[in-house]
């Protein structure tokens with residue numbers, strides 16, 4: 001009934017678990033042993049560089065790709081040998097994958113017709129979902145007569161009408177322009193809030209990952225680098241890869257050795273290190289990580305990290321200053337407001353060691369004491 005909120009059907013929310021999941025194409029192993037839990041109703045985002053295996057992992061969960069080793073569990077059931085159509089999942093692709101010869105209504109109804117759902121029930125569901133996604137005025141159109149954003153709404157609608165146990169999204173917003181992406185991002189989050197389903201969402205977009213996820217899984221080269229809430233990954237990256245991947249612009253890295261509680265750089269300059277929270281071993285090779293917003297021009301002349309300004313971006317409300325150190329490291333400063341620094345100027349930089357990160361240079365692992 002209009003205006004009446006239906007109680008959420010929790011039987012449609014499933015937990016997902018991957019145990020030692022691997023995938024090889026021919027001789028090439030592209031998923032190299034992934035263990036993962038996604039809780040009921042959780043919004044889980046997979047991020048990682050292009051080619052790291054995000055889509056392959058999603059397709060293995062969906063059943064579109066078979067599993068070379070390990071187990072995929074949905075609820076209490078191992079689904080390795082269950083065909084895609086029987087897993088109770090729905091996938092939304094970047095390319096929309098709508099049937100071009102069908103109207104929007106037919107595209108939305110098709111999956112339910114296959115399940116032999118009664119006609120009247122299909123019509124009611126399609127109308128309800130179309131209203132939810134604001135495509136109720138487009139039901140008689142064909143995909144070619146829709147904008148990119150409208151097509152993606154139809155693709156999402158088609159997943160919603162099937163009432164899946166888990167939604168799988170593979171970079172669904174990548175083909176949309178920036179403004180529409182922001183709008184759809186909010187809509188998918190609201191949809192999750194309203195339906196409460198477990199959702200797995202693949203993206204390479206930092207902002208999508210940070211703003212939409214309950215849990216982010218950072219993948220690299222077929223392996224999980226770290227799993228955690230967005231701010232957990234941002235504040236406590238477990239290794240250099242996650243530190244460099246989460247956060248934009250990227251974290252600055254300076255490597256050297258520990259000497260008397262300071263970082264001794266290759267050229268002899270010394271930079272302050274965190275005084276607590278990390279295990280420091282005199283003489284060990286470490287990499288100091290400083291977020292661009294934690295690096296700033298030093299108060300006193302001639303002290304701090306020496307660098308030369310190479311380029312500047314003034315956005316009005318914020319400034320980005322790109323500089324190079326004598327050892328050839330590129331560093332980025334993100335300053336609030338407008339800057340009067342000039343290209344070519346030599347600057348001394350300082351940072352707040354209390355919010356810095358520290359890694360073992362040999363294995364890339366964080367030196368944070370837990």
Ligand SMILES: Nc1ncnc2c1ncn2[C@@H]1O[C@H](COP(=O)(O)OP(=O)(O)O)[C@@H](O)[C@H]1O
Nearest residue numbers: 025026030048049050051052053054055056057
């Ligand atoms: N059907 C396939 N046959 C052979 N190699 C594949 C196939 N699908 C994906 N790959 C390879 O697996 C790796 C992971 O791909 P993919 O999962 O698409 O990465 P991502 O989605 O993270 O960009 C890539 O090296 C890709 O070339």
Ligand SMILES: [Mg+2]
Nearest residue numbers: 054055056170
């Ligand atoms: Mg992909």
